[in-house]
Amino acid sequence: MEKHIQEVLKQIEIDHKIKILFACESGSRAWGFPSKDSDYDVRFIYIHQKNWYLSIDRGRDVLEIPKHDSISIPIDELLDVSGWELTKALRLFRKSNPPLMEWLHSSIVYYEAFSTKEDLKSLAEKVFTPASCLYHYLNMAKGNYREYLQGDHVKIKKYFYVLRPILAAKWIEKKNTLPPIEFQRLVEILLPFGELRKEIDILLKRKISGDELDLEPRIDLINHFIEKELIYLEDYARSLNEEMTDPTQNLNEIFRETLEEVWG
Incomplete structure (x- = not known):
């Protein structure tokens, strides 16, 4: 290819x-x-x-x-x-x-x-501006969450298209630098070991191995994490000055x- x-x-x-x-x-x-x-x-x-x-x-x-x-x-x-x-x-x-x-x-x-x-x-x-980049990832996460992850059954592979921009925004919040492009690196550095990390690692292994990740029951643990982070990051973004x-x-x-x- x-x-x-x-x-x-x-x-x-x-x-x-x-x-x-x-x-x-x-x-x-x-x-x-x-x-x-x-x-x-x-x-x-x-x-x-x-x-x-x-x-x-x-x-x-x-x-x-x-x-x-x-x-x-x-x-x-x-x-x-x-x-x-x-x-x-x-x-x-x-x-x-x-x-x-x-x-x-x-x-x-x-x-x-x-x-x-x-x-x-x-x-x-030199050109990196935390506020504009954070808002980009935050809006991406909000839009994808609203479109794909509502209801009792969701397009489960879409979790990655919400989690990645959330973690990129969290990277900016914590480190004030450009976030790495690789999802796995964001997970390893930003998420401590625990039930949430375990659920995400399982999903990632399934997706990479070729499992069909279509409609499945939503994962409440991940949904709760997403909802909490969206609220927190929205408040944090408002506090940033664009300089x-x-x-x-x-x-x-x-x-x-x-x-x-x-x-x-």
Whole structure:
């Protein structure tokens, strides 16, 4: 599959006349809890040719206003591929965008060229804003909990899509740094051994081993933990002040250096 993904990425470069800077896995495979039927969520950052940026219409044509700054390719049921244009990615990075931060730290890398990724990782701590990142994970957890884990019988595999953002938010609350991308590391560091940890470990083993985790009786112990943490983290988030140093000059330099490095 990795070779196929790289072939798909190469074809995207040809079709769109771009250069991909790096591509990685996002989603359950990167988070460490894939199931046997998990798809591949490939995400990438790309850059256009110089003239695209230096023309007065910045890549527009009369049928393309506003200009597109992302590419999404429906490949098949197993492979989901999409990417962001570099200046869009840099603007989101400036806002401490959590999905982009996760891409930069994904342990599953399908392609990497040029120095852009490492340049951004070196700035990650400078642009990290605890409040915005915590709210991102908190809102994700609340939405997934509301949609999937109500009632006596629930889509039990969806516990992971609530627990992971809750633990990521707790990491921010306790350590004031970017949370690790791997679910297992969050569990090991943040949850003490006990009944809750035991229930989560059992679920994780079942999911990774390929068990069908569809509708089952809800796990009250996990539900109670989720509900308590949602209330606590909501209160904590309100106490945070959003302060950061403006990294725009650094990001402009990264953009210009990447443009020169890629196209000469």
